[in-house]
Amino acid sequence: xxxxxxxxxxxxxxxxxxxxxxxxxxxxxxxxxxxxxxxxxxxxxxxxxxxxxxxxxxxxxxxxxxxxxxxxxxxxxxxxxxxxxxxxxxxxxxxxxxxxxxxxxxxxxxxxxxx
Amino acid sequence: xxxxxxxxxxxxxxxxxxxxxxxxxxxxxxxxxxxxxxxxxxxxxxxxxxxxxxxxxxxxxxxxxxxxxxxxxxxxxxxxxxxxxxxxxxxxxxxxxxxxxxxxxxxxxxxxxxxx
Numbered sequence: 001x002x003x004x005x006x007x008x009x010x011x012x013x014x015x016x017x018x019x020x021x022x023x024x025x026x027x028x029x030x031x032x033x034x035x036x037x038x039x040x041x042x043x044x045x046x047x048x049x050x051x052x053x054x055x056x057x058x059x060x061x062x063x064x065x066x067x068x069x070x071x072x073x074x075x076x077x078x079x080x081x082x083x084x085x086x087x088x089x090x091x092x093x094x095x096x097x098x099x100x101x102x103x104x105x106x107x108x109x110x111x112x113x114x115x
Numbered sequence: 116x117x118x119x120x121x122x123x124x125x126x127x128x129x130x131x132x133x134x135x136x137x138x139x140x141x142x143x144x145x146x147x148x149x150x151x152x153x154x155x156x157x158x159x160x161x162x163x164x165x166x167x168x169x170x171x172x173x174x175x176x177x178x179x180x181x182x183x184x185x186x187x188x189x190x191x192x193x194x195x196x197x198x199x200x201x202x203x204x205x206x207x208x209x210x211x212x213x214x215x216x217x218x219x220x221x222x223x224x225x226x227x228x229x230x231x
Contacts, residue, residue: 041225044222106158
């Protein structure tokens, strides 16, 4: 069984400030981890993913995330926020293997960026 | 590449009618398609997983007679909400995946269903 917890349903930052969105997961097997972004009334767009290999993963739009097995975390960061980053972000975990593709999502974090 | 479309994007229907939502993988053949439901200000909840040519696997608590899923080809899956009621109003999102594309799902833009 898997679960995902996103700490903070709302995060607010100033334009140019660091963005940090927190995600902790629970999985009984080696996880595949994902971050998605959702703009209002739209589907999900993949920002980045971790499957195997390098634990620091770089994604689109300047985002990156680091897989820390010891902390069961996969926090999303961006050094400098832009107004266009305002959206809702979802962390997700997949067990992979025989559970290929089945995703469990966190509750979502709404990011607000102030001018 | 890996584009998924949904049709319609919005639908309004009367209580008691049935609504069909289509999900298509436009540039790849999807091994598996998934249907999610998203309530306002809530996360996505997986409703069912469907593989081409076989019956869908529904998540616990999802009524399979209420939400009929058909996956007739490798590029098309449909979700039919039967005898819709206002509580079925929601944002429905499909995704498609393919083993050779890695353990990744490609999401459609979603369908906003409003039942009056």
